[in-house]
Amino acid sequence: MNNFKKLISKLWKSTSGRIGLILVALFLLLALGAPLLSPYDPVKQNLILRSSPPSFSHLFGTDLFGRDILSRLIYGARVSIGIGLGSAFLAVILGSAVGLAAGFLRGRTDTVLMRIVDLLLGFPKFFILLLVVGLGSPSIWLTASVLGALSWMEIARVVRGEVILIREMNYVKAATALGLSPMNIALRYVLPNVSGSIIVSATLLIGTMILIEASLSYLGFGVQPPDASWGTIMNQGRIDPLGTWWISVSAGLAIILSLIGFNLLGDSLRDVLDPRTENAQS
Amino acid sequence: MLAYSIRRLITALPTLFFGVSLTFFIIRLAPGDPTDRFLTPSMSPKIKAAITEKFGLNEPLPVQYMTWAKNVVLNFDFGKSFANGREASQVILDALPYTLLLSSLSLLFGVLLGLISGVYSALKAGTRTDRAITSFLLFFYSVPSFWLGLILLGIFSIELGWLPGSQISSIFHERLSFFGKIGDYASHLVLPVLTLGLTTAPVYGRFVRSSMVEVLNSDFIVSARARGLSERKVVFNYGLRNALLPLISILGTSFPALFSGAVIVEVIYSLPGMGRVMVDAALGRDYPVIMAASVVAFIAVIIGNLLADIGYAVADPRVRIGDSS
Amino acid sequence: MLDSEKLILRIEELSISYQSSGSGFWGNNKEIVAVNEVSLSVGRGETFAIVGESGSGKTSIAMSILGFVKPAAGTIEFNDLNLFSLDSKQLRETRRLIQPVFQDANSALNPRMTVETILGDGIAISDENEKREKTISLLKSVGLSPDFLKKYPHQLSGGQKQRLCIARALAPEPELIILDEPVSAQDLSIQAHILRLLSEIKKTKNITYLLISHDLNVVRILADRVAVMRSGIIVEESSCEKFFSDPTHPYSQELLENSGLIQRA
Numbered sequence: 001m002n003n004f005k006k007l008i009s010k011l012w013k014s015t016s017g018r019i020g021l022i023l024v025a026l027f028l029l030l031a032l033g034a035p036l037l038s039p040y041d042p043v044k045q046n047l048i049l050r051s052s053p054p055s056f057s058h059l060f061g062t063d064l065f066g067r068d069i070l071s072r073l074i075y076g077a078r079v080s081i082g083i084g085l086g087s088a089f090l091a092v093i094l095g096s097a098v099g100l101a102a103g104f105l106r107g108r109t110d111t112v113l114m115r116i117v118d119l120l121l122g123f124p125k126f127f128i129l130l131l132v133v134g135l136g137s138p139s140i141w142l143t144a145s146v147l148g149a150l151s152w153m154e155i156a157r158v159v160r161g162e163v164i165l166i167r168e169m170n171y172v173k174a175a176t177a178l179g180l181s182p183m184n185i186a187l188r189y190v191l192p193n194v195s196g197s198i199i200v201s202a203t204l205l206i207g208t209m210i211l212i213e214a215s216l217s218y219l220g221f222g223v224q225p226p227d228a229s230w231g232t233i234m235n236q237g238r239i240d241p242l243g244t245w246w247i248s249v250s251a252g253l254a255i256i257l258s259l260i261g262f263n264l265l266g267d268s269l270r271d272v273l274d275p276r277t278e279n280a281q282s
Numbered sequence: 283m284l285a286y287s288i289r290r291l292i293t294a295l296p297t298l299f300f301g302v303s304l305t306f307f308i309i310r311l312a313p314g315d316p317t318d319r320f321l322t323p324s325m326s327p328k329i330k331a332a333i334t335e336k337f338g339l340n341e342p343l344p345v346q347y348m349t350w351a352k353n354v355v356l357n358f359d360f361g362k363s364f365a366n367g368r369e370a371s372q373v374i375l376d377a378l379p380y381t382l383l384l385s386s387l388s389l390l391f392g393v394l395l396g397l398i399s400g401v402y403s404a405l406k407a408g409t410r411t412d413r414a415i416t417s418f419l420l421f422f423y424s425v426p427s428f429w430l431g432l433i434l435l436g437i438f439s440i441e442l443g444w445l446p447g448s449q450i451s452s453i454f455h456e457r458l459s460f461f462g463k464i465g466d467y468a469s470h471l472v473l474p475v476l477t478l479g480l481t482t483a484p485v486y487g488r489f490v491r492s493s494m495v496e497v498l499n500s501d502f503i504v505s506a507r508a509r510g511l512s513e514r515k516v517v518f519n520y521g522l523r524n525a526l527l528p529l530i531s532i533l534g535t536s537f538p539a540l541f542s543g544a545v546i547v548e549v550i551y552s553l554p555g556m557g558r559v560m561v562d563a564a565l566g567r568d569y570p571v572i573m574a575a576s577v578v579a580f581i582a583v584i585i586g587n588l589l590a591d592i593g594y595a596v597a598d599p600r601v602r603i604g605d606s607s
Numbered sequence: 608m609l610d611s612e613k614l615i616l617r618i619e620e621l622s623i624s625y626q627s628s629g630s631g632f633w634g635n636n637k638e639i640v641a642v643n644e645v646s647l648s649v650g651r652g653e654t655f656a657i658v659g660e661s662g663s664g665k666t667s668i669a670m671s672i673l674g675f676v677k678p679a680a681g682t683i684e685f686n687d688l689n690l691f692s693l694d695s696k697q698l699r700e701t702r703r704l705i706q707p708v709f710q711d712a713n714s715a716l717n718p719r720m721t722v723e724t725i726l727g728d729g730i731a732i733s734d735e736n737e738k739r740e741k742t743i744s745l746l747k748s749v750g751l752s753p754d755f756l757k758k759y760p761h762q763l764s765g766g767q768k769q770r771l772c773i774a775r776a777l778a779p780e781p782e783l784i785i786l787d788e789p790v791s792a793q794d795l796s797i798q799a800h801i802l803r804l805l806s807e808i809k810k811t812k813n814i815t816y817l818l819i820s821h822d823l824n825v826v827r828i829l830a831d832r833v834a835v836m837r838s839g840i841i842v843e844e845s846s847c848e849k850f851f852s853d854p855t856h857p858y859s860q861e862l863l864e865n866s867g868l869i870q871r872a
Contacts, residue, residue, distance in 0.1 A: 122297040122587060124579035126542030130564050131309055131572065170707075170715035174772075177673055177707055178729045178779055179699040192719040211426055215546055218428045219561060231426075238432060238550075245436070252429040259424035 010272045017268035023261025031077040038071035043226055054246050061246035063236050069247060072233055073254050079229040081258065083144045084210040090148025091155055091209075092202045096191070098152070099159025104167060104186045114160070117153045125150050129212065133221050140223055143216070147209050155201050162194045169193075196273035200266055207262035214255050230255050287588060294584040298577075305576040306347055309569060350573065360577075361570035365562070370570035373559060374578055380450060380555035384474055385544050391479030393486050393533070400490025401522060407495050416491070423484035427543050431477040431550040438473060446470050448552035474551045478543050482536070489532060494525040530593035537586025541579065614687075615783055615815050616649040616672070621681035623667045641667040643839040644681070651782075654809065654816040656826045656847075658862065659836035665819050669785050672817070673707055674698065685783070703731075706776035710788035712768035716760035722746070722771060723756040729778025741778075749774040749804060766797035773804065777812075786829075787819045802828050823866040827851060835859045 011017035030037060040058075046066030054061045060069035102113040132146050166172065167190060175185045210230075216222040217231025218238075225232070230251050237247030334340050341349070353359040360370040396419075403415040422430075439447025450470050497503060498521050506516050545557030552558070556575060563571035623642040642664040649655040657665040670676040672683055674690065683690045685701060693701060709715040716725060726745055732738045743753045749770040760768060769789070776784050789805065790798040802825065809816065809829075820826055826833060826847070833850040835843040835858060843856040854860050 119297050119300065122294070122580070122583050123301055124538055124541060124576075124583050126538070126545065127560065127576060127579045128305070128308075130545075130560060131305065131576075170709040170711065171717040173673065173675055174707060174709070174715055174775060175717075175728065176675070177702055177705065178775075179703040180728060181699075188720075189717050193717070207424070211424075214426050215428055215542075218426070219546065219549060221561075221564070231428075234429065234432075248429065248432055248436070252426070252433070255426055255429065256421070256424050259426075260420060263420060263424055 007272065011265070011268050014268055014271070016264045017272070020261050020264030020266075020268055023257055024265050027077055027081055027258045027261060030074050031081045034074050034078050038068075038074040040068035040071040042067060042071040042075040042228070051244050060250040061244075063233070063247055064244075069233070069250055072228060073230065073250060076228050076230045076233055076251075076254070077258075079140060079223055079227055080210050080213060080231070080255070083140060083147065083213045083223075083229065084206040084258075084262075086141075086144035087147035087151065087209045087213075088202050088206040090145060091152040091205055092198060093152075094148070095152035095155025095201075096159050096194075096198055099156040099161075100163055100186055100191060100194070102156070103160035103163025104182070104190060106164075110160075113156075117156050120150075121153050123150070126212070126215075129216060130219075130221055133216055138221075138223065140227060143213060143222060147212060151205060151209065155198065155205070158197050158201050159194055162197050163190055166190050166193050196269075200270045200273060203262055203266035203269055207259045207266070210255065210258055210262070287592065290588050290591065291584070294588070297584060298580050301580045302573070302577055303347070303351075306350065306573060307343070309567075309572055310343055310346070354577075360574040363563075363571050364568045365566055365571070370574040373571055374556070374574045377554060377556045377559045378578065380553055381541075381544050381548065381557065384471065384478065384547065384553065384555060385540050387471060387475045388478035388482060388544070388547075389533075389540060391475055392482035393529075395479065395483040396486025396488075397490055397529070399483070400487040401494055401517075401525070403487070403491045404494035404498060404525075405517065407498075415487075419484040419487045419491075422480050423488065425481060427477055427481040428546050428550055430481060431473070431547055434473050434477055435550060445472050447473060450553050470551075470553075474547045474553060477550070478540070478547045481543060482540060485536060485539070486529060486532070490525060490529055493528050494521060497521050497524045500524075533590065533593060535586060535590045537589075538583050541582055613650045613652075614648050615651040615685065616817070617682075617684040618648070618668070618672075619646045619682050619684075620644045621646070621668065621671065621683065622679045623664070623671055623676060624679045640839055642671075642678070645836075645839070645841055647834055647841065647844065649783075649815060649817060651815055652813055653831040654818055654829050656818040656820060656830035656833045657836055658820055658823060658826055658833060660821055662838075663836040664839040665836050666787060669707070669787050669817065669819050673705060673785060674702060703729075703779040704782045705785065706779065706781040706783070707785045707787060708769075708772050708776050708789050710792050712765065712772050712792065713760075715772050716768060718760055720759070721756065722758050722760075722763075725760075725771065726775055726778055729775050731779065745774045745778055748777065748808070750800075765793055766800060769793060769797075769801055770804065773801075773808070777808070781814065783815045783817060785817045785819065788821070789818075790825060791820070791822055798825075805829060823851075823863065835862065 008021070011021055044067065046062065049058070049062045049066040051064055052058065052062045052066075058068050058070065060073065062068055063072065098113050098117065102110040102117075128150060129146060133143055138146075172185060172189050175189050180189075213222055213229060214231035214234070217229045218235050220235060222231055223229045234248055234251040234255075237244050237251065331340075339346070350361065353361065358371065360374075362368065363370050363373055399415050399419060403412045403419075406412045406415075435447045438445045446469055450467060498517075503516060503520055506520050507513075511520075541556075544555065545560060547553070548555040548557030549561055556578065559571060560575050562568070563575060621642055622640065622644050624638050624640045626638060645664070645668065647655075647657075657668065659665045667676055671678050672685075672690070678691075685705065688697075688701060690698070690701065720728075723739075723742055726742045727738055730738055730741050730745075732741060742756065746753055746755060751767060751770055751774070755763070755767070755771075760771070763771065769792075773789075786805070790801045793801060805816070806829065808814065816829065818826065818829055830847045832846055833844070834841045835850075835856065837858050843850070843854065843859045845855070850859065851863070854863055
């Protein structure tokens with residue numbers, strides 16, 4: 001907890017860290033507090049108010065079915081951010097496990113695992129997503145799982161590279177000399193010292209995942225109604241992008257602002273967690 | 283180098299084989315049925331069965347796979363599209379040039395824009411100009427291409443009517459002179475290339491800026507300056523050259539992202555490229571076309587990775603080619 | 608020479624080589640011989656020093672005793688056990704009896720662990736209270752107060768870190784401690800304190816030191832016997848007194864002259 005506070009205060013020192021923190025916190029808050037924060041029921045149709053521009057009662061206007069855009073976006077945060085977090089989480093677990101095993105054990109395990117990583121990196125990700133997510137009637141869970149399962153390889157590479165460096169550190173040698181088991185050393189000596197890079201990659205990956213999910217949903221392949229992600233909501237504005245500009249603009253801003261948030265946070269985390277700067281302060 | 287490239291392509295064959303085979307089974311096992319497109323709920327099961335048989339879908343999956351693989355390998359025959367009966371390979375070959383044109387123009391635009399803004403930003407590091415460029419790059423890094431495409435389409439095509447917003451050519455294209463035809467294509471490509479280029483530029487711009495800043499702070503630049511070389515020479519001969527090397531290596535690996543970006547942009551601007559074909563095929567469960575498209579997509583990624591490796595080896599002679607680690 | 612019953616470590620015809628990846632487009636792998644058929648014996652309770660310049664191969668020997676570098680040829684026997692013929696469980700048990708103290712204490716301490724965990728990992732006691740008592744007594748034995756238990760390495764000074772490293776090496780009650788340039792990263796005033804601490808530990812516990820150093824001042828304070836290494840081979844081996852008063856090999860004489868410990872003849 002103490003470490004967490006220190007990290008936040010370090011991030012807060014730079015402008016980009018501050019903006020990133022605020023934006024990410026804002027969107028997490030919206031997603032968590034959706035029922036309390038949204039002014040209307042996001043699925044309730046109001047045919048009298050179809051496609052009405054922003055007004056005092058509907059700040060971001062209404063969509064083709066008269067549903068309140070703001071409420072839909074707030075509930076959409078649950079889907080978009082949820083899929084982003086969920087898929088990044090899965091990718092981090094898979095990528096860290098593979099990267100740690102490959103970098104720590106080296107030898108044949110490393111060769112085999114990295115072959116698999118190279119093989120999967122050779123897959124055209126978006127096309128596979130289009131096929132898997134597009135051919136089924138994807139639930140939020142399925143979308144997040146497929147996204148995560150196709151995105152862990154970069155993290156595995158980053159983690160492996162770091163683990164190879166950490167493995168040569170004297171504290172790992174000292175632990176080996178103490179007769180600790182390889183599993184113990186990998187999990188308690190190596191992994192915690194790679195966590196910085198993992199956190200950075202994960203944060204940046206959340207943004208990428210939100211973007212990919214939005215693209216899929218926009219094309220009509222993603223989450224199916226009644227669930228709606230920001231991409232699904234934008235899809236409604238595509239027929240007359242300027243006539244119903246408030247749909248495209250507000251949904252687009254939600255995506256852009258959340259991505260800016262996660263990207264800024266990731267960049268600032270990289271500056272703060274960089275082992276070089278971290279050692280310098282001790 | 284040629285020998286290396288050939289060897290790399292041969293070692294990529296398992297990826298191609300494995301990936302394409304996996305795709306075959308994924309699309310067959312996913313829910314949805316190609317016969318849906320011809321059926322209304324009132325149609326009898328008998329007609330459905332007849333259609334299923336016509337497409338060879340009643341055989342066990344492994345048998346279908348073997349038949350498909352045999353036809354592809356021996357005759358380069360991907361089967362006929364369920365949707366319109368054309369050869370699937372022809373459908374893809376017709377669409378591919380548009381995607382290649384869109385991708386390469388956008389890549390050119392994106393790299394140039396990224397390079398110029400990245401280098402300029404690095405030279406002005408820490409100033410207000412640097413912050414402005416960095417913010418600009420971050421904004422477009424975070425903008426979904428479909429959103430940008432939609433906004434540009436709305437403003438420049440629908441509202442202002444300056445540029446066409448759909449298709450690759452106008453209806454009177456055939457009556458135009460040679461240069462008129464080129465101009466016609468160009469006007470149709472402005473918005474798509476702008477959309478794809480603006481969203482890819484930040485990837486390179488951010489990268490170029492950080493490597494350029496690093497190079498400019500390195501010892502040999504400091505000593506070059508100390509030796510009294512002109513700033514111009516320091517920046518271009520020493521700085522830029524060293525900052526450019528890493529860029530080459532990420533160019534190839536950005537192929538897949540460019541490809542998926544092109545898919546979306548093509549759908550928005552109704553261009554007759556691979557994106558349109560892939561989305562339609564996926565929605566209609568047009569198996570032969572999906573499979574032909576997936577072969578092309580895998581090959582594109584493999585070539586991209588190969589170019590990245592070659593670029594890397596050319597850029598940095600210290601990297602030993604063939605070293606797997 | 609030494610009584611074979613009293614030997615703790617016997618190295619025979621040890622050779623260690625490294626692959627260096629060559630430069631150039633296709634690269635050529637070159638084999639670099641770091642240690643060339645070296646034999647030496649260390650008696651129980653003595654301090655044996657290997658001196659030499661960097662690149663002489665002295666650290667490679669230390670690393671192969673610790674099991675981090677696989678030799679190309681030769682044997683290492685510890686307590687009459689061939690280290691290369693042990694299964695992994697035996698090896699882990701034997702390893703606890705050979706502990707390293709590294710030159711750079713910064714990289715030798717896990718930055719994510721407290722002092723208590725760092726030391727606790729070396730103590731083979733499961734009872735929490737006993738373990739804590741042992742940890743505190745270890746801290747005291749290297750001159751650190753129990754207040755340090757909850758601290759992280761970066762909250763310690765350079766000298767305190769090296770003391771912590773020594774405490775960790777003592778934790779599994781080893782028979783042999785390999786001191787790899789134990790003080791050369793420290794300030795001069797701290798060097799004296801650490802060296803005094805090492806001598807004291809040696810007196811109270813029956814521990815053997817294998818000292819790896821390029822600093823003849825350190826060797827003179829700690830060592831009983833000295834082996835001089837150059838380019839992978841031992842050029843001279845003698846008792847400490849003889850080495851400092853009457854070195855036979857020209858290279859030893861050169862080393863002593865350069866360190867200012869004897870006058871040029």
